[in-house]
Amino acid sequence: MIVGGGPAGLAAAVYGASEGLNTVLVEMDAPGGQAGMSSRIENYLGFPSGLSGGDLARRAVAQARRFGVEILTPQQVTGVRSEGRSKIVKLSGGSEVGCKVLLIATGVAYRKLNVPGAERLQGCGLYYGSAMTEGISSQGEDVYIVGGANSAGQAAMYFSKYARRVIMLVRGPSLSATMSQYLIDQIKKTPNVHVQTHSQVEEVFGEQHLESLSIRCADTGQLERVPANMLSVFIGAEPNTDWLAGVVLRDEHGFIYTGSQLLREGKRPEGWPLERDPFWPETSVPGTFAAGDVRHGSVKRVASGVGEGSIAVQFVHQYLSEV
Numbered sequence: 001m002i003v004g005g006g007p008a009g010l011a012a013a014v015y016g017a018s019e020g021l022n023t024v025l026v027e028m029d030a031p032g033g034q035a036g037m038s039s040r041i042e043n044y045l046g047f048p049s050g051l052s053g054g055d056l057a058r059r060a061v062a063q064a065r066r067f068g069v070e071i072l073t074p075q076q077v078t079g080v081r082s083e084g085r086s087k088i089v090k091l092s093g094g095s096e097v098g099c100k101v102l103l104i105a106t107g108v109a110y111r112k113l114n115v116p117g118a119e120r121l122q123g124c125g126l127y128y129g130s131a132m133t134e135g136i137s138s139q140g141e142d143v144y145i146v147g148g149a150n151s152a153g154q155a156a157m158y159f160s161k162y163a164r165r166v167i168m169l170v171r172g173p174s175l176s177a178t179m180s181q182y183l184i185d186q187i188k189k190t191p192n193v194h195v196q197t198h199s200q201v202e203e204v205f206g207e208q209h210l211e212s213l214s215i216r217c218a219d220t221g222q223l224e225r226v227p228a229n230m231l232s233v234f235i236g237a238e239p240n241t242d243w244l245a246g247v248v249l250r251d252e253h254g255f256i257y258t259g260s261q262l263l264r265e266g267k268r269p270e271g272w273p274l275e276r277d278p279f280w281p282e283t284s285v286p287g288t289f290a291a292g293d294v295r296h297g298s299v300k301r302v303a304s305g306v307g308e309g310s311i312a313v314q315f316v317h318q319y320l321s322e323v
Helices: 007-018 033-037 053-066 150-159 181-189 302-322
Strands: 024-026 070-072 077-083 086-091 096-099 102-104 108-110 126-128 142-146 165-169 193-196 199-205 212-217 223-227 230-233 237-239 288-290
Touching: 007 024, 007 033, 007 053, 007 302, 033 053, 033 108, 033 302, 053 070, 102 302, 142 150, 142 199, 142 223, 150 165, 150 181, 150 230, 165 199, 288 302
Parallel strands: 024 070, 102 288, 126 230, 142 165, 142 230, 165 193
Antiparallel strands: 077 086, 086 096, 108 237, 199 212, 212 223
C-alpha cells in the first residue's frame, strides 16, 4: 500500500505494479500532490518545452491504472498499526486495509499565511498554490505572490500571461538562495513580473473577496496598503505525518527518518528487530518505507520524488524476500 499520490507515490505505484506487486494507492485529495498544482515544470527530464503538474499527474495515473494499480481517492489514512509482519492501515471512514509493505509518500502541505483576514479570505482571492483555474480571471489585474522558491517562480511565470502585473513579495534580499537559475533568468526577462525584496504581507482586507493587502518593507518599516484581487502564497511546507506520531521516528518538523539517518553512533534504532540495518528508504518500522518530500533530508524536486518512489520498490522486493 502506498499512502500519497504525488510524484513519489505514483512512481512507486507504476514500478511496483509493473513488477508484479499487488498495489493500492490511497490519496486524500486529487493525485498529483503539490507538483500537481505547478503551472509549468520546465526542468523535468524529457520535456524540453515543459509540462504542467496536472498533465504529469494525469499521465502517471493513467499509467498506474494500466498496470493494475487500485487507486482510492478521495480517501484519508488516519492511522496504522503492526500485527506481526503485516501493517493495518485505518481509513477515515473507519474501515481498515491490511498490507505486507507500507510506503509513505504523503509529501508536504503549504504553510498558511498567519495574518489578520487570511483565514476568512482563503479561496476568495487568497490561494495556497498557483490557483491555475484563476489565471484567466486575473486578466488585466495585479497578482501578488508571496514566496521566493521554485513553486512561486513557476506561478509568477504562469500569471504573467494574463495579469497586468505580477508582484513577487520576498522576505529575503534576493531569489538566488531559494530559486533555480533558469526561473530567475525567465523572471528577469519578463517585463510584467516584479520582485519586491525585504517585503512581507501584514494583513489582508475584504468582506466577500480579497480587496487589498498591506505590505511592510523590512528595510524602512514602512507599511503600504495596495489594492489586490488575488494573492497566491508559497511560504514553505510541512509534512503530512501527524497520523504517524508514535509509529515511526520523525524529526522535530515531522519529516520521517529513513535508512542510515536512524543509526545513532552506529547503533540501530531502539526496538529494531532485524539483524540488518534499515534499508535506505526504510523507516524505524521494518517494512514501512518513506519516499519523496516527506522523507527527512529529501531534495524537494519533482524528479527526485519520482526517483525515490521508483528506487523504493527495489527495497520493497528485498524486504518481501525476507518475510
